[in-house]
Amino acid sequence: MAETLIEDIGFAAADGWPLAGTLYHSQAEATHAVMMSAGTGFPRRFYRHFAQYLTDRGALVLTYDYRGIGGSFNAGHDFANIEYSDWGRYDMSAAVDVLARVAGDLPLAHVAHSVGGHFLGLMPNQSRLLRHAFLSIGTGYWGGHHWRNIPKELYFWWGLGSYSLWRHKAVMPIGGWQGEALPPRLFRTWRRWSHRRGYFQPDLEGALQPQAYAEVNAPIRSWIFSDDPIATRASGRDLLAVYPSADTELVVRSPREYGVNRIGHEGAFRPGREALWDEVSDWLECGL
Template sequence: MTQNFKNLDISCAHGYKLSARFYPSQNEQHLSPILICPANGIVKGFYHAFASWLTEQGHAVMTFDLRGIGDSLHSALKKSKASIQDWGQLDIPAAIDTLIEKTQAQQVTLIGYSAGGQLLGIVPNYHKVNQLIAIAGSTGHVKGLKGRTKTLAPLMFKLVFPISRIFKGYGATKMLGMGENLPKDVAKQWAQFCSKPGYVMNAMGTTIFDDFHEKIQIPITVLWASDDEIATEANVKDLLRLYPNAKTTMIEVKPQQYQHKAIGHMHMFRKSHQNIWPLIKEQIKA
């Protein structure tokens, strides 16, 4: 099978290199290029089928690994100094600039998955994004969780992460089926940010000092599954309230509407659930 993407490096401020894939558009429409911003611990290859499908619709697409994750981890994980503010203030901005350079577009459309849809408000070049589509996007506030995750999250945040930080030097998420293991500071911040409403707002004035949430006026659309235990309706609303001047839309996706037993937090990008992808495509502004 012919490889339909090119591997490339993204150069961030201060010289850090991220590993990325660039998927050229498969037709001549030259629609808005799309940057897929990944979830916590989810590597770029996870989005391959979805990215390939988007190129058939006329979009150039780029996926990448955040620092400390996948091919953007350059040493032992316990040595990684990556943080969530690095992802939002350094990695995503560099990815935006790289995609613009590759496509010569003025702006990009950002499709953020979970954590990848939480950080636009701290991205300094937010003005180069024409729209945010957040898949399973929410603040993940622990009190807004439901089901089994409502029980497991406090155990992960208060027990698994602190213990694995001490004995392994990183946040152990792989054994929980939640993607790659996380750099220790990312895991620590994730727990802190989800402990109160507002996610990154809990770091303002301590580790994060640049807040662009109120300046953002672009369309922001969140698609979340009715059986998602993390991106619940309450947590989606908690995210969107951070953008008081944006044009926000919420779309609840029910598994039975698409003949699926489950969608949850993880399945919307999977090839098995590709009948949902046209709904995502419909949200992309011309």
């Protein structure tokens, strides 16, 4: 197995916000390139084991932090006014350009976790990504989640979230929230969307303009896990519906199918899930 070279890089988002990323290279010649888009509040380092695995399978991999998260926090910039959609419109599109520049003629694929699959229609260059593997991706609408998770979500939205905004002017990693600190504007948008059956769809003709969700036509395969209380079969199906021109497939898997006891909403990227990673990588490679 060839040695992996790990290189931290900096690059600018489409509107100039400084972003941090990590490139995973193999000394062996790569056959394709993969962009890894994170879930809300997850720093890029969370995906390092998965990125290393993909590199061992012949990929050139880019992980990156959205603005306000991890290495892209940048205290001198306007953290308070980061909007949820900025992550897609500016940050994800910039990551595509960086990966394309580094990858040269290699075909580009995308692996997305949670919100990483929500904003393809806001990226003016999304057509450069030839396949999308979604892991644990559904809408944030609480009514589509497992009923046992609803009290926890209401506490997050209106208890912890409201208190943290009042006390800290941001949603801090306190009181059960284990992600990175979230900007106040972003959190309020996420909360508003998550209380609507249509999630962000009512904003497609308003606040989310310009958008081109109907132009996303690369194949999307979405993995939903039976013990994930957030990305359920219902919420996963609702999210795929915002990509009407894409060839979409939703598959529901049990953790036991991969020889583990738990996957949940974030466990797909933890070590020990290599059987799942094999399946994801095989699907990506077969279409490239």
